[in-house]
Amino acid sequence: MNVKPQATVTLAEVAEAAGVGESTVSRVLRNHGSFSQKTHDRVMAAVERLGYVPNRIAGALASAGSRLVAFVIPSLSNIVFPDVLRGAGGVLETSHYQSVFAVTDYDPGREEAMVAAMLAWRPSAVMLAGLEHSEGTAKMLRASGCRVVELLDLDGTALDLAVGFSNAAAARASAEFMLRRGYRRIGYVGHDLVRDTRAGKRFAAFCAALEAEGKPLVGREIHAGASSVEAGRLGLERLLARVPDLDAIYFSNDDMALGGYFHCMARGISIPSQLAIFGYNGLDMARVTPQPLSTIRTPRVAVGQVAAQLVLDDAPSQTIDLGFELIEGETA
Amino acid sequence: MNVKPQATVTLAEVAEAAGVGESTVSRVLRNHGSFSQKTHDRVMAAVERLGYVPNRIAGALASAGSRLVAFVIPSLSNIVFPDVLRGAGGVLETSHYQSVFAVTDYDPGREEAMVAAMLAWRPSAVMLAGLEHSEGTAKMLRASGCRVVELLDLDGTALDLAVGFSNAAAARASAEFMLRRGYRRIGYVGHDLVRDTRAGKRFAAFCAALEAEGKPLVGREIHAGASSVEAGRLGLERLLARVPDLDAIYFSNDDMALGGYFHCMARGISIPSQLAIFGYNGLDMARVTPQPLSTIRTPRVAVGQVAAQLVLDDAPSQTIDLGFELIEGETA
DNA sequence: CTGCATTTTGGCAGCGCTGCCAACAGGAAT
């Protein structure tokens, strides 16, 4: 009942209140080592009575293990990353790991700064999006000795662990699907693909696959900023103004594709007979539109889960391909 | 060039390498206190050469200031919370604060556990969603001595700082708008409003406002789980099956409303002449649908920004109302 | 009871950094 007014309670105070040694309190609280039931009860009673909250900062310093996992992600607006965080968070939580994050806005320079800042917390692992990082980032990461997990991309070389799928393969599958459906005048509407390297890889692989079949991309419209539904809508409008006779559009992701879908609805362009639409990501929302979107479903939550589990298991360096699924939908 | 192979570099090693005292290195690195330019250069050179990364765990312990801000949020699937994180993260970053987060799934018991876990890191502030917390959560928070910011709800009593808007007022504004537009047989499609207390408050205030005008709610359909586009679509379908002659629907949020919107499109129900739709949140996407959604725009990113700024400024306890904006849209 | 194997327990030295304080080094003023 009588909680100390201000001063933060320390383990030493709990020990004194319980009439035992500090290390005994520590053992009981971490349920590590051996102690009698009687001691356990006395300690817990004191903890309860004083309202003791362990100081993990001190604990981490003493044991050189922070149980912190750092996420350095490009964005929180793109649902992909919250999904990954969600998957990983669920797994980490059960082992009493905490998640720290920082957002890079797709900027390698900022990524480097954020990684440095995170490393200062001596995390158990750092999770990053993609395989492309600055020289400095890679160097710091290697020197840090902590686990590194690169997510959502397998088209390249990983530093340590990598969990994801091949963006290039997904794009090729999309291209083959669209050609198989008979589309011949295919356009692309995308967003900044220099900064979003995964979108860039998809675009490159998609174009290559079309060319391999002798049906090169007919037109493209690239929005300078981040992907969004609005950018997709505007992008399609602009592209159609320039190149009206397209029969299908490959979008850089589902957000963009939804924008295109809405544009067609607003303009009375019938899908897919007049214009087919194909996306990427497999957002939940895109399954519920009047016509389900044709797209690639990526296992984003699973990527987070598997990544977290690998870290918990202290697995050896490896690359895990979680694949993707082509959703035929009704828009292409 | 020659980075030590494994062992983590400490400040003491940097001090020795630079030929200065430890406290001097500390002062230079934190740019705090005075030192000569020459010393500064020598220290920075040593830092560079050894690849030193400060250990903030040790720093936090020694200075009793973690510069960590803890977010305990209900969900990452609902874009509302990533938006808040984004706003706060942007502001915190400039002051070298780090964000830690945990997800409660709208469960007060889990919230309590997560708050306890976060408090163990001695954060500078804890940010929570809403004003409803368990007895234990409130007690811990008060005893912790750290700043507490309750977000996105002002209808109740705050523990310390509160930043948001009144959900009740937003719901009343929605009701009045719908009545003014002439809708008379209004239904509600929502999600779990016991766990999502803010949605619950909106629902209650909305019903009260309708009743005050003698036009009580005609029907309701409540999905047991979290909000989603799919739940909105199914909810509307079910509600219309039971109560076909509605002329407008108030949805618990924009995700649900989009689901309803898609249902109408799929069934050829014309909006708003046959059925009007009104949402809540003002998602970007909802502005780009063929008809922009009628809804309430909430300043989610600003909530995060202001909350973070208050913490940085060590502002006195207060409540800040950031208001909301009614978007007339074309669906109601 | 004794001796020995276990189980419990407490003491204490750090973990790497910061805060405080005393100690200096140069000038400028006297």
Added chain:
DNA sequence: ATTCCTGTTGGCAGCGCTGCCAAAATGCAG
């Protein structure tokens, strides 16, 4: 030259906890 003052610098005691080790308590067979 002496005194002061301002600007720099190093030493060292913790911050609160964990890991290690030795000491104490307990159990049990002989």
